Amino acid sequence: MDPKVEQFMAKIKAKNPSEPEFHQAVHEVAESLIPFIEENPRYKHAKILERIAEPERVIMFRVPWINDKGDVEINRGYRIEMNSAIGPYKGGLRFHPTVNLGILKFLAFEQVLKNSLTTLPMGGGKGGSDFDPKGKSDNEVMRFCQSFMTELYRHIGPNTDVPAGDIGVGGREIGFLFGQYKRIKNEFVGVLTGKGIQWGGSLIRPEATGYGTVYFAEEMLKVKGDSLKGKIATVSGSGNVAQFAVQKLTELGGKAVTMSDSAGSIYDPEGIDAEKLAWVMDLKNIRRGRIKEYAEHFGCEYFEGKRPWHVKCDVAFPSATENEIDKNDAETLVKNGCMVISEGANMPSSPDAIEMYLEKKILYGPGKAANAGGVAVSGLEMTQNSMRLPWSREEVDSRLQTIMKNIHQTCVDFGTEPDGYINYVNGANVGGFVKVADAMLAQGVV
Numbered sequence: 364m365d366p367k368v369e370q371f372m373a374k375i376k377a378k379n380p381s382e383p384e385f386h387q388a389v390h391e392v393a394e395s396l397i398p399f400i401e402e403n404p405r406y407k408h409a410k411i412l413e414r415i416a417e418p419e420r421v422i423m424f425r426v427p428w429i430n431d432k433g434d435v436e437i438n439r440g441y442r443i444e445m446n447s448a449i450g451p452y453k454g455g456l457r458f459h460p461t462v463n464l465g466i467l468k469f470l471a472f473e474q475v476l477k478n479s480l481t482t483l484p485m486g487g488g489k490g491g492s493d494f495d496p497k498g499k500s501d502n503e504v505m506r507f508c509q510s511f512m513t514e515l516y517r518h519i520g521p522n523t524d525v526p527a528g529d530i531g532v533g534g535r536e537i538g539f540l541f542g543q544y545k546r547i548k549n550e551f552v553g554v555l556t557g558k559g560i561q562w563g564g565s566l567i568r569p570e571a572t573g574y575g576t577v578y579f580a581e582e583m584l585k586v587k588g589d590s591l592k593g594k595i596a597t598v599s600g601s602g603n604v605a606q607f608a609v610q611k612l613t614e615l616g617g618k619a620v621t622m623s624d625s626a627g628s629i630y631d632p633e634g635i636d637a638e639k640l641a642w643v644m645d646l647k648n649i650r651r652g653r654i655k656e657y658a659e660h661f662g663c664e665y666f667e668g669k670r671p672w673h674v675k676c677d678v679a680f681p682s683a684t685e686n687e688i689d690k691n692d693a694e695t696l697v698k699n700g701c702m703v704i705s706e707g708a709n710m711p712s713s714p715d716a717i718e719m720y721l722e723k724k725i726l727y728g729p730g731k732a733a734n735a736g737g738v739a740v741s742g743l744e745m746t747q748n749s750m751r752l753p754w755s756r757e758e759v760d761s762r763l764q765t766i767m768k769n770i771h772q773t774c775v776d777f778g779t780e781p782d783g784y785i786n787y788v789n790g791a792n793v794g795g796f797v798k799v800a801d802a803m804l805a806q807g808v809v
């Protein structure tokens with residue numbers, strides 16, 4: 364390891380103990396940025412890297428609520444306001460039992476660079492709770508969301524901090540959260556994104572992350588004179604990102620053959636076509652069932668407790684959660700001829716998996732670039748809320764495509780190596796950093 368990176372990481376670890384995901388995210392970025400900062404001393408003297416690794420503000424709070432049996436339950440809520448140099452804090456809320464401070468800090472840190480890459484004026488933040496919506500009734504989810512917002516409302520606002528969804532927070536949760544904010548503040552404003560279409564939401568927002576990650580893969584392939592047409596793809600997850608990744612992939616002529624959830628994966632060699640995907644959407648978004656039921660219904664293979672990376676593919680879209688591809692999975696993917704990894708999820712690949720992609724020089728789109736379509740359309744939702752004027756589906760989709768193309772180009776500009784290989788990791792990290800760093804320099808030591 365570069366001794367400068369080692370020194371920097373030793374301080375980060377000492378200051379933020381027991382936060383392995385945060386260390387992992389900062390380390391990956393430091394590897395790209397420290398050599399760049401050495402060549403650009405203005406960032407070094409102003410300690411920009413040290414400053415972006417320190418949240419501007421961390422809020423932690425108690426979330427008490429009453430379950431259907433009448434018992435009191437207590438969860439912990441968080442909001443990390445990481446960086447506001449280029450706009451209001453912006454980033455999702457995650458409701459999942461694994462949520463803790465370190466995970467949200469990693470997500471908030473990634474979000475700062477991701478939001479900068481979108482070219483839109485958004486700072487970075489992230490939040491959530493260790494609440495598990497799985498197995499809860501709609502009323503329980505509503506009471507939890509109302510209690511969560513009863514504290515969060517005082518820290519957010521359309522010009523301050525604009526949360527959105529993430530794992531476990533979809534349209535239903537955003538509705539309950541928005542309703543409570545409006546009730547407390549007596550204001551109908553764009554304080555959350557991912558809202559319903561009848562009450563301030565944007566068309567294409569639900570689709571945006573999945574579509575964006577597929578557009579990004581298409582851009583990566585275009586550089587090689589290739590496309591997604593006829594490609595076999597493995598997709599993990601079966602939530603918001605995975606569903607729309609499968610949809611767009613199919614529209615562009617590719618074939619998605621896997622989906623998964625935390626219990627296991629299905630493998631459908633015939634492909635998950637539009638009709639089967641509609642069935643998955645009903646299963647996951649309405650009936651809230653398990654992906655295993657797909658295998659039972661359509662008569663295909665199901666791998667209990669397994670991720671889908673052993674299935675042969677040309678392209679992989681990890682779209683479930685962090686560290687879902689380890690070194691062995693990466694080895695298997697490469698060995699099976701996978702040529703593109705486009706990350707729908709945040710940090711789904713472990714550091715040694717990434718090392719393998721770069722060593723084998725495959726096309727690797729890291730999450731902060733490849734999944735930025737979601738927050739980009741959230742930014743477009745904020746614009747429409749400010750104008751009080753909605754855009755058509757075509758308008759939003761065409762803006763999304765342009766943004767994904769621009770992000771890809773930024774990665775090419777900052778990440779192309781002397782032999783022509785595009786290192787999208789360096790490209791995204793440096794490309795995202797420069798705008799935030801210059802804004803911080805201009806605003807002084809704050």
Ligand code: NDP
Pocket residue numbers: 528529530531532533572600601602603604605623624625626682683684685707708709734735737738
């Ligand atoms: P959802 O909650 O809609 O879906 C998550 C999916 O991943 C589910 O199928 C879930 O299975 C699975 N999953 C979650 N945790 C685990 C785990 N520990 N092990 C195995 N499978 C797991 O979330 P999203 O689709 O919104 O988010 C997926 C990823 O994309 C996350 O990394 C998120 O941060 C990232 N992302 C999301 C954006 C968005 O706009 N929603 C934007 C950018 C990134 P199960 O139901 O069994 O838990």
